[in-house]
Amino acid sequence: MRNEPTATTGLGRRHRRLSDEETRERMLRAAIDMINRTGLTVSLDHIRFEDVIRDADVARSTAYRHWPYRDLFFSDLIKELARTATPGIVADEVALIRKIVTEHEDWLRTAERRHALILELIRQLALLDFRNVLASPGWRTYLALRATFSGLANGELRDQVQAALTQAEADHNALVAKAWKQIAGVLGYRPRPQVAADFSTLATLLSASMHGLVLAALATPDLATQVIVASPPGAAGQEPWSLPALAMANIAMAFLEPDPDTEWNDDRMTMIHDALDDWSGRP
Numbered sequence: 001m002r003n004e005p006t007a008t009t010g011l012g013r014r015h016r017r018l019s020d021e022e023t024r025e026r027m028l029r030a031a032i033d034m035i036n037r038t039g040l041t042v043s044l045d046h047i048r049f050e051d052v053i054r055d056a057d058v059a060r061s062t063a064y065r066h067w068p069y070r071d072l073f074f075s076d077l078i079k080e081l082a083r084t085a086t087p088g089i090v091a092d093e094v095a096l097i098r099k100i101v102t103e104h105e106d107w108l109r110t111a112e113r114r115h116a117l118i119l120e121l122i123r124q125l126a127l128l129d130f131r132n133v134l135a136s137p138g139w140r141t142y143l144a145l146r147a148t149f150s151g152l153a154n155g156e157l158r159d160q161v162q163a164a165l166t167q168a169e170a171d172h173n174a175l176v177a178k179a180w181k182q183i184a185g186v187l188g189y190r191p192r193p194q195v196a197a198d199f200s201t202l203a204t205l206l207s208a209s210m211h212g213l214v215l216a217a218l219a220t221p222d223l224a225t226q227v228i229v230a231s232p233p234g235a236a237g238q239e240p241w242s243l244p245a246l247a248m249a250n251i252a253m254a255f256l257e258p259d260p261d262t263e264w265n266d267d268r269m270t271m272i273h274d275a276l277d278d279w280s281g282r283p
Contacts, residue, residue: 023058023066027073028080030056035081036137049073075157081145082164094279096128097121097183101276107236108269111258114187116236118256119249121183123235126210126245133214134224142168143215169207177203180252186275188262191255202255209247 018026031052049070053063067073100121107113133139149165152158177199184190184199191198217223227240232249241249262268 018058018062020066023056023062024076026056026058027052027063027066028077031073031077032081032084032141036141047074047077078145078152078157079160079164081141082161083168092128092132093125093179096124097279098276100124101272108187108272109264112234113236114258115234118187118189119232119235119253120239122249122252123239123241123245126248127242129210130213130217130242130244131224133210134217139214140218143211143218146211173200173203173207176207180206182275182279184256186272188259188264188268189256190259192257195255197255202252205251206248209251210244213244213247 031047034047034052034055049063049067050060052073053060056063063073067076101108101117104113104117104120107117146165149158149161152161180202181199191202213223223243227242228246229238230241230246231238232241232246232253234253
């Protein structure tokens with residue numbers, strides 16, 4: 001391995017002296033932004049070290065002192081991509097949940113209608129999630145990294161990337177599991193005892209299904225707009241269902257059932273509104 005050419009590039013202008021940590025953070029963030037704009041390839045040949053220095057607005061000498069060789073930088077970049085792989089849950093989800101529950105508040109009064117409400121939440125939320133994941137540069141980078149991970153040579157870097165991807169996936173699934181546990185609890189649902197699985201298992205299956213459908217839609221764009229007019233068991237009526245919504249509904253309803261210990265009264269209705277206010281970040 002050898003250094004990249006050190007010819008003058010106009011990047012040697014004076015900078016405020018940055019700490020090693022600031023340099024590292026700026027450089028990696030600039031490179032990740034580039035990848036999110038242009039896409040990820042196995043070799044990363046389309047990302048030039050000099051361009052990263054310019055976009056990060058760090059001193060060229062500082063960058064080369066931190067990473068004497070280009071390969072060292074790209075090893076750190078791959079590990080950082082893996083560590084920060086999965087973006088958070090879409091903020092618009094909370095607003096949509098609140099809207100649906102408010103519009104169908106009368107459905108909370110009976111067990112049959114509560115089941116229909118959960119299905120309506122799934123029908124609309126799954127489509128929102130699918131569209132956001134499909135359009136998100138960050139998610140595209142994550143999915144590309146997962147797909148190309150096997151192309152890394154065996155060794156320390158591959159082990160570190162695998163560990164980082166595993167942790168990122170676990171962190172994301174924990175967020176999904178927490179969200180489902182909160183929503184199910186508010187609406188009086190629990191995991192079916194006979195399934196012998198918790199919300200973490202449900203989150204893992206839901207995430208895997210969503211990722212698979214997104215990858216399929218990247219190759220077959222028609223999947224992103226395909227809908228089926230259907231009425232899954234317990235739904236309020238015939239509605240257009242996206243493929244992600246049908247998948248999510250079938251997985252979720254196989255895991256969840258009404259909690260027989262839940263009492264439905266005015267206090268319960270107040271609790272639901274308080275939870276929605278809390279999720280919305282309102283006082």
